[in-house]
Amino acid sequence: GAVVSQHPSWVICKSGTSVKIECRSLDFQATTMFWYRQFPKQSLMLMATSNEGSKATYEQGVEKDKFLINHASLTLSTLTVTSAHPEDSSFYICSALPGAQHFGDGTRLSIL
């Protein structure tokens, strides 16, 4: 149980493109989901906490207008990287409760 699916798993885009990443809880309802970013050889960095039906809570230093989060249902949260630039290239991972955090497969984003 507690399966989290993330899509797409890999995306390559031109600079200036906006990219949407979906995170779905497949067999449970998730009132809270988390979005992380991980650069090579570094630890996970929490970007924001996504709450169903309300605004996301962003960590310090994360631009909410740059990383738009929508958690419109109990099984889906989306992260949109707006006007992505090469420095946004990273591994983006979502996770959902209950209990422990259950992670999606991750999305490897490469901006050319």
Next chain:
Amino acid sequence: RKEVEQDPGPFNVPEGATVAFNCTYSNSASQSFFWYRQDCRKEPKLLMSVYSSGNEDGRFTAQLNRASQYISLLIRDSKLSDSATYLCVVNDGGNQFYFGTGTSLTVIP
């Protein structure tokens, strides 16, 4: 002071060896504790939760020491497939989860 601290390693051990990792946490009110493993370029996967009484899953044993505020993971009879980064995660009882930086393990043939 970081919420959660881990020795980053790397730990390089031969097959069949026993290896132990520790992780310390700063908030004495922390409620839940977990060990995850993360393979290169993959998402973290839950290895085991850590209970006050200690728990074991096959070759893996996790323990919690609340007095000294640390958790440990013991891996017996190491396999090549155990090579990964092991993440310690601490929860404050709400939605705050604190991740260690991870401990790198390489099991050598």
